[in-house]
Amino acid sequence: MIRLNYRDSKPIYEQIEEAFKKLIISGALKKDERLPSVRALATQLSINPNTIQRAYNELENEGYLYSLKGKGNFVSGLKDNSSEKIEILIGEIAERMKEAEFLGMSFDELVLRVKEAMG
Amino acid sequence: MIEVKSLVKTFDGFRALDGATLKLENGSVYGLMGPNGAGKTTLLRHITGVYRQDEGEILIDGEKVWENVAVKARIASIPDDWFFYGQATIKEMMQLYKGLYPSFSVERYNALKEAFPIDENKNIKYLSKGMQKQVAFWLALSSMPDYMILDEPVDGLDPVMRRRVWGLMMEDVSSRGTTVLVSSHNLRELEDVCDHVGIMNHGKVVLERSLLELQDNMVKLQIVFKEGEEPELLGVPVLHDSKMGRVHTMIVRMCPESALNAVKRYEPVVAEAVPLTLEEIFVYEMGGLDNEINSILI
Numbered sequence: 001m002i003r004l005n006y007r008d009s010k011p012i013y014e015q016i017e018e019a020f021k022k023l024i025i026s027g028a029l030k031k032d033e034r035l036p037s038v039r040a041l042a043t044q045l046s047i048n049p050n051t052i053q054r055a056y057n058e059l060e061n062e063g064y065l066y067s068l069k070g071k072g073n074f075v076s077g078l079k080d081n082s083s084e085k086i087e088i089l090i091g092e093i094a095e096r097m098k099e100a101e102f103l104g105m106s107f108d109e110l111v112l113r114v115k116e117a118m119g
Numbered sequence: 120m121i122e123v124k125s126l127v128k129t130f131d132g133f134r135a136l137d138g139a140t141l142k143l144e145n146g147s148v149y150g151l152m153g154p155n156g157a158g159k160t161t162l163l164r165h166i167t168g169v170y171r172q173d174e175g176e177i178l179i180d181g182e183k184v185w186e187n188v189a190v191k192a193r194i195a196s197i198p199d200d201w202f203f204y205g206q207a208t209i210k211e212m213m214q215l216y217k218g219l220y221p222s223f224s225v226e227r228y229n230a231l232k233e234a235f236p237i238d239e240n241k242n243i244k245y246l247s248k249g250m251q252k253q254v255a256f257w258l259a260l261s262s263m264p265d266y267m268i269l270d271e272p273v274d275g276l277d278p279v280m281r282r283r284v285w286g287l288m289m290e291d292v293s294s295r296g297t298t299v300l301v302s303s304h305n306l307r308e309l310e311d312v313c314d315h316v317g318i319m320n321h322g323k324v325v326l327e328r329s330l331l332e333l334q335d336n337m338v339k340l341q342i343v344f345k346e347g348e349e350p351e352l353l354g355v356p357v358l359h360d361s362k363m364g365r366v367h368t369m370i371v372r373m374c375p376e377s378a379l380n381a382v383k384r385y386e387p388v389v390a391e392a393v394p395l396t397l398e399e400i401f402v403y404e405m406g407g408l409d410n411e412i413n414s415i416l417i
Contacts (some may be wrong), residue, residue: 012311012340038167038293039290039294042286042290042292043286043290043293044291045290046282046283046285046286046311046312047312048148048311048313048330049293050331051311051314054331100354
């Protein structure tokens with residue numbers, strides 16, 4: 001379910017964080033579904049439990065998860081934090097657009113092409 | 120907690136340890152790196168009570184290790200030359216471990232047969248080097264120690280077995296709070312499993328940090344400034360700066376966000392913050408880059 005890319009320059013906790021975000025946003029993990037325990041994931045991925053805990057903490061801070069003491073981490077509903085999430089997405093899209101501009105595309109052309117691509 | 124204070128050990132006039140100091144909280148995984156001959160193995164052998172120091176102190180949960188059976192019963196060690204009796208089978212060595220470690224679990228030993236598919240009635244001497252390492256892990260993990268001291272432990276293990284062994288170790292760390300001290304040259308692997316790292320050189324621990332701190336406080340910036348501009352960066356602690364074409368690669372002692380913010384006002388064409396790998400940290404800390412350049416010039 002979670003695959004780490006060792007050639008990626010991103011730190012591992014960020015990769016885990018992003019993998020779970022994708023699963024949550026895509027609906028592969030449903031609201032109130034339990035995430036694998038820190039222990040299980042540390043064992044499965046052979047990485048330090050603190051790294052997993054950090055990823056879970058960040059996800060919780062960003063509102064993707066909630067944790068119940070002694071029970072584990074669960075997926076939160078998406079609605080209450082959608083505005084924040086949109087901010088993040090806009091940041092990411094802007095980053096990509098800059099790249100495309102760098103490659104010589106004009107802004108208008110880009111918007112047009114993206115519209116097409118979105119169908 | 121493992122505390123090593125200003126340890127000195129001299130072999131035949133050579134100071135293998137020259138005031139080594141190290142601190143390791145319980146439940147943490149500490150990676151010890153350092154060039155060949157830095158004193159890693161010597162240090163680990165002191166912590167497991169094999170060597171006796173000339174000066175300094177080693178305390179495990181406040182108690183001295185040397186000749187202290189009660190403390191040593193809580194430490195499992197996999198040295199680079201793991202000991203087994205010449206004629207012993209795995210099962211016989213298991214009996215020995217069971218006698219040495221009050222916490223030894225035969226149940227765990229049996230459960231781990233699945234992870235280590237070797238016939239327990241085999242003579243260890245006839246096993247390959249990698250399989251002998253597996254046996255060492257099998258017995259160490261079955262001993263349910265509070266402390267694991269490992270000297271280049273995954274050397275000789277195949278990739279599948281390495282992952283499996285680290286997985287088992289991480290399970291112990293998260294479920295039982297096992298404290299692990301591991302020396303290795305495989306920095307990629309240390310990066311995954313450790314939460315603290317120490318770098319040794321010339322018999323001293325020259326750097327000791329939490330990995331989080333390292334990742335958050337040091338970053339590699341790749342910057343291209345506008346044509347013809349080479350601004351002096353103010354308030355940016357640059358540790359290292361190299362230039363290839365117009366691309367600057369700088370090692371900066373800042374967190375990624377503030378580093379990017381700090382260079383924003385120079386309006387770079389491209390500015391990217393890339394986290395440092397352990398390998399890079401090691402190279403910069405050891406001044407390895409200069410060595411590299413020197414060797415090319417010669």
